Structure formats: structure tokens, C-alpha cells
Amino acid sequence: MWASHSQAWVRDLNIDPVSHAEYGLGAVEYGTKKNNKANALSCLSQRLNDPTWTKLHFDTRVVTAEDCDALAELLKTRSFTCASILVKERPAEPVMRQLLTLLLSSNTLRRLRLACGLTDKDCTVLAEILRGNTSLTHLSLYAERPFANHVRVDGYSALCAAIGTHSSIISLDLRGNSVWGEVARVLAACLAHPSCTLQRLSVGLLECSLAEALDEVDALLVFVEGVAKNQSLTRLDLIENPITEPSSRVLQRIIASNAKLTNWNFSGCNFGAPPAIDVAPGVLSAMLQANTVRRLCLPGLLGTVALEKFVEQCTSIQSLHTEQTKARGRGFLDVLERSQAHAGAYFSFYIDYSSDTSAALAAVLARKQFRLTLLEAGQNRGTMSAVDASLLFGASAAPVTSGTTVESDELGQPERLSARLLDVLRNHVKPFADTMEIRVVLQRAS
Helix, strand or coil, rough: HHHHHHHHHHHHCCCCCCCHHHHHHCEEECCCCCCCCCHHHHHHHCCCCCCCEEEEEEECCCHHHHHHHHHHHHHHHHCCCEEEEEECCCCCCHHHHHHHHHHCCCCCCCCCEEECCCHHHHHHHHHHHHHHCCCCCEEEEECCCCCCCCCCCCHHHHHHHHCHHHHHHCCCCCCCCCCCHHHHHHHHHHHHHHCCCCCCEEEECCCCCCCHHCCCHHHHHHHHHHHHCCCCCCCEECCEEEHHHHHHHHHHHHHHHHCCCCCEEECCCCCCCCCCCCCHHHHHHHHHCCCCCEEECCCCCHHHHHHHHHHHCCCCCCCCCCCCCCHHHHHHHHHHHHHCCCCCCCCEEEEEHHCCCCCHHHHHHHHHEEEEEEEEEEECCHCEEECHHHHHHHHCCHHHHCCCCCCCHHCCCHHHHHHHHHHHHHHHHHCCCCCCCCEEEEEEEC
């Protein structure tokens, strides 16, 4: 129950531009990691009779012409809305063209993820095919090793030219792909074009080779200048970028002038580590003044004063996630209680485990202004364990994930609730340690 609720909440918060639920779960799978030599046709045909399987997921070492033939046979009787192609070894050019043609000839495919060693030639082919497709809405080139793509300026130029004239594509994810000065210019020109219909764009501008890093062009500044001329985006993910002072000034201008761009993801961004200028206060101040941001993901190492002022005074926020591990415990929770956000707003944050922070959390819950919708704890974020709220509030309590207020005598007694919280953490988080992190998601109840 907790896992599914967590995934649903994260999708609502829009933290992760690529949700596994969008591309992978509930999918007809071929060539899983445990069996890279599985036969495509036999693997794919296992669930042909189940009409609920509408997602196609390839996760394999190689794709051959025979696999494409099997896919062609499959598509004669089945249609898919989502497809994810993860291939460790780049297919031969004829196979890649056949694969892309097969997938994009469907008039039901809405989402496509390609992480299969794409090159400039492959992107040129993809762009050519896209011009004849009117159903695809979400295109992702999000790639992690060993599925990295190898797209350069020519490939991006062809792809952006196609997207610029392709009104159906509203989401583009380029995380994990090298983006440097020249590519940033291509993307900026695409965004500035009057016919651009992109609503959601995800980029990671730091992923470049040493040679590309020597490019002295401020890629982020070039890119956000293009964003400033765009009127279609509603969500922008700037993943793991150094937010410089010049780019910060452009971002502030965008925030002040573009009321449509309401979802921002700064996950992993550096807003100016000392001795550089801290630009976070300027960005957060612009958001507070515009009062249009609805969903916001912030990195760690943000100035406490700027963050707390934003949390306390912003009335437009619907979902806020901060990656801070030093959310200042009781102080941050006190600020959260003074928040002017409307009922239903979500706040997700990390706090260091201690008896003090546990008592502060219990006190917040006791006043019934917030519902606890998710609680996780662990020594690091990769090994966190979800804690079932029924263990905290008692078996008779209404399920926290139902969206109803939990009614329990414990809620009016913060001391007892704090003691129970500590006891539950000790008994249900393994291994338990005094230096754990706790992730908390609270929903404003009133």
C-alpha cells in the first residue's frame, strides 16, 4: 500500500520526469536483465491475450532484425500506448530504422523512451519518421549507463526541427544526454520558435565530456534565454545544473513574466556554493512575488531563511519537495505550521532523526493541521524503509492513504505520539541507527 501511494504522490508532485509507471510497470517485457537471450516472439506472446497490457518494455543487450520481425507480428494484433526501449549495444542502422518505423507507425503510441545508443544518424531517421506521426505526445531520450545515447549537434538540430513542426509532442526529456553550448543554442532556438508546443522539458546540462566542458559558453544561460521567449512550457526540469548569477537573473525574469510556467524542478542543482554568490534567495523571492508556482522541487544546501520565508508565505504552492537533509528539524516544522498554503497542499522534506525532531513532528500532527501521508526512514536515501502509519496511530485509525483525517486519541497527545514514533522506528526500520534520515510527506488539512 505504501509503495503504490508513494509512487502516485511522486507523480502528482512531478519530482521525477520519467516515472516507471509511465513506461515500465504493467508492460509486456522482452529480454529482461536476468535473461538477455530470451526469444522476442515467445517472450512477447506470453501476454498477448491480456488486453490490459498496453505498455511495451524492452530491456536487453541487443536487438536484431528477427526481434523486429517478431515485433511486427505482435503489432498486427496488439496496440500499445507506451514503449520503452533500453538496449545496451546500439542496433545496426537498418535494424534501428526498422524498429523506429514499427513503433511510430502506430496511431496509439503516446509515450516513447529511447535509450539505445542513439547517434546523429538515428536522430535524423527519428525526426524523419516523426513528421508523419500525429499520435506521439511524450518523447524521452533519458539514458543512463549502459544505455547511453551519443547525440551531438546535428542530431539535436534534426530532432528539434521535427519537434518544432510537430504539434502533438508536448513533453521532451533529454536527461543523461550531453548538452553544451552549441546544443543549448539549438534547444533555445526550438523553444523560441512561435510554433513550439512543448509543455514539459527536462534537461541535465552538466553531463558533458571533458572536451565539451572546455566550451566556455554558459550553456544554462543560453538555454534559459530561449525559455524566456517561450510561451508554451508549463513545466521545466533543470536537473543537476549550476545556477549562476546571470542565469538566475533570467530565471527571475521568466518567473515574473510567464504565469503558465508553474512547475519547476531544481533537483540536484547548485545555487551557488561558497565563495560563489547564493542565488537561491533571488529565485525564491521571484516565485513568492509572482505567486504562480504550483509544484516545486528544490535541492539541498539552500539558504534556510529564503526557503522558510517561501514556505511560510507562498499561497499558490500545491506540492513542495526539498532534498535538504538539514531541514532544521523543529524550526522547519514550526515554519510549516505558519504556511499559508491552501488545504490539500503537499510538503515533502528530509529531517535528521533525533528525539527533538520526532517530538516536533508529533506536535505538528497533534494540532491536526496536517495529515501524515508518507513516512520513510533509513541510514541513507537508497535504503529507506516505509513505515505504515497504522503502526503509529493504532490499528483502528483510518488509513492515512485514503485522504481522510486520521482520528485517534494519540493525535491529541504529542508526548505519547512522539514516544510511539520512536518505538515504531526502532522496531520497524532495519538497521536502526542514531544518525538516520527521515523523509516526511505532509498534506495540509486545513
